[in-house]
Amino acid sequence: NAGVTQTPKFQVLKTGQSMTLQCAQDMNHNSMYWYRQDPGMGLRLIYYSASEGTTDKGEVPNGYNVSRLNKREFSLRLESAAPSQTSVYFCASSDTSTGRNIQYFGAGTRLSVL
């Protein structure tokens, strides 16, 4: 059971470079999320997608863009990476049709911006 799959697992960028983090889920969930995790700050929501074709900003959206490509895939793009975006990024998905929003997480992408 794959669950939520994120690629790549590790990435090093130079300031100003761009990249896209990929996320796919095979649980037929309607909602997907991108979080960043920084020491002592828990997880903070960057963007989420309630359903295919919709996206909304979370707590810390600046510097990021997202695309809900289809029901399975939700990508996060850094157009011009900055050292402040050095973090661990997690994708999650949930079935919110029951209203209970149990989120399932991928293994994360560890990003360093030099």
Add this chain to the structure above:
Amino acid sequence: AQSVTQPDIHITVSEGASLELRCNYSYGATPYLFWYVQSPGQGLQLLLKYFSGDTLVQGIKGFEAEFKRSQSSFNLRKPSVHWSDAAEYFCAVGPISSGSARQLTFGSGTQLTVLP
């Protein structure tokens, strides 16, 4: 705005000892409550959840948590800790809603160290 406080940044216990991790939340109504565990280099795994009903909920790996409405708390407990429980633990709160995504708000985490 909802918030979650985990007052203990780091806890150290001996293997076989009991464990309690604290979680307090601020929310306008009874929320959904979750505990997740993160092992080093891994993603978050759901330990247990509270939606309604019995305020003592059982989870995986022998963990349990008790919802106390009067104290706005959802503390995580385990009677006897194993070395494999060393990890970071996150409490999260989410609104009761249906039909669309609603974000979870996470605490800052508690790092658990288990001594042999």
